[in-house]
Amino acid sequence: MSQAWYLVSRPAGMPTMENFALRDVPASPLAAGEVRIANRWVSVDPYMRGRMNEGKSYVPPYALDAPMEGGAVGEVIESASSDFVPGDKVLHMGGWRDEAVLPATEVEKLPADLGVSDTAWLGMLGLPGFTAWFGLLSIASAKPGDIVFVSAAAGAVGSAVVQIAKAKGMTVIGSAGGPEKCAWVREIGADAVIDYKEEGSLVRKLRTVAPNGIDVYYDNVGGDHLDAAIALSNDHARFAICGMTSIYNGGGATQLRYAPKIIGSRIRIEGFIYSDFEARRPEFLQGMTELLKSGKITTRETIHEGLAAMPDAFIGLFSGGNTGKMLVKI
């Protein structure tokens, strides 16, 4: 008997255990073209919070009283498709459960010969790496020599941004919460780090480490970080707005005290979603694989054990619970 996490009520603000229920899923035979996958790694990502809300968004909301979805890596254990045989390692969106039954067309076989870990497909080679890559290089048009500021720099996306930027010859300033995370962000290459949890104004902290201003801001959190980035922007700075974790669970309006500087410094602020870049996935895979193999990218994971721990892992994303990619091992 397999199990899956159901969304049973929509969170108001920060999600709690009461919003989720782990339910048995009756076994059913495969239809033609389907595969059965035993999940080994399931991913929790901040964007999932948006899918827990009702209403139109760029991805459809999770249905109530149905299993949730998310990135997962597993092993095919039964196949009714000529494209897969038992033992194949695969990447797919049937996460939040220990066993997934999916049409083969929605499942991607992992290349065996790349010499990267299975979990990389949920991290640096997965959604976080992909989002970091195109946000930095395409949306923010970051180029060698730029001074790049990135928030949530110890997170899955942020730590990818730090390292891609360094590998491409940029100066990087990261923001993270607490001395341990800040030390790690410096370890993976950031030229300077600010601890947003330390007392004092974010603008003043950023000014101290960015005496020459910033050219690029990669935003994962919104709110005060966005305002501070505007305050320190050089002329024609470019902002890639990837996430606003500071307000996904409520917290009111974004307060921009430095808004007029958007004009004065001719700042370009642009939101984006990874799926807009699907067609350019091969370009990303090649570039990121090269960086991984060359050792220029270090990965780090925060791992929770067992499907039962999944809501805790997810909620931890919003309370600083992870350094690097947050994963659940099944």
Add this chain to the structure above:
Amino acid sequence: MSQAWYLVSRPAGMPTMENFALRDVPASPLAAGEVRIANRWVSVDPYMRGRMNEGKSYVPPYALDAPMEGGAVGEVIESASSDFVPGDKVLHMGGWRDEAVLPATEVEKLPADLGVSDTAWLGMLGLPGFTAWFGLLSIASAKPGDIVFVSAAAGAVGSAVVQIAKAKGMTVIGSAGGPEKCAWVREIGADAVIDYKEEGSLVRKLRTVAPNGIDVYYDNVGGDHLDAAIALSNDHARFAICGMTSIYNGGGATQLRYAPKIIGSRIRIEGFIYSDFEARRPEFLQGMTELLKSGKITTRETIHEGLAAMPDAFIGLFSGGNTGKMLVKI
């Protein structure tokens, strides 16, 4: 004896008469290469408020106890330059005074044969028209078929945006304050108008007239209008951030309740300054002159009489004192 307006103290919030002093300027002989101009029309524009503050901005601040600058149209009355003779009509930045002495290199002769009014050079063919043109067509990449929202639509820049957009085949929604201005905005071609002074939420008002959302927002005011534009944005909407008159005189932080939609709708928000487009002035002059001649652009002016009235005219820009271009006739 000529006179000029001096900035004698920096305004805190809304400027008052106490910040300005009208002083006699002793006559001095022309140096080689200079011209003396009797100003006929002097311009007041919202951007001047920024120059009254201390500190770094995209244009240097006005010096204290010195004559202010600004756009002006006048007539050469004395020339020590071979490029000008008395009687030449000219455009220059020696405003805020009745007589200007300038190097000929800083003075532009008005083409005599265009068949446009002298004041057009401070309006549709001047800074406001120029700013409207490149903000709409270049920064916001507006194209035929787009639904364009423009704030301060009865102002000098806004009324230019409305008419350029209509002439180029866009649908236009304007925002203005009060029934009279709203009626005029509809008269010059807007498909719909909202009165921001009427009771009720700006988001709800905009939703009513933009049931299919907006593709472009031309921002002259910032604040609630910016937030409402984000709320109603279609995917890949483009915002040209030209001005934030709602906060030039204080008023606290910009509150964006809909900030996360910058991501969901992949909005591009970009600030700009007219001077970034100086090199493309010929393209603008040709396009705008054609529109003026074809009758597709209506101009309207709010005129104060006499140099003494200039601070009042300027302050009026921030309290809804003008419909169309605000000018002072000398």
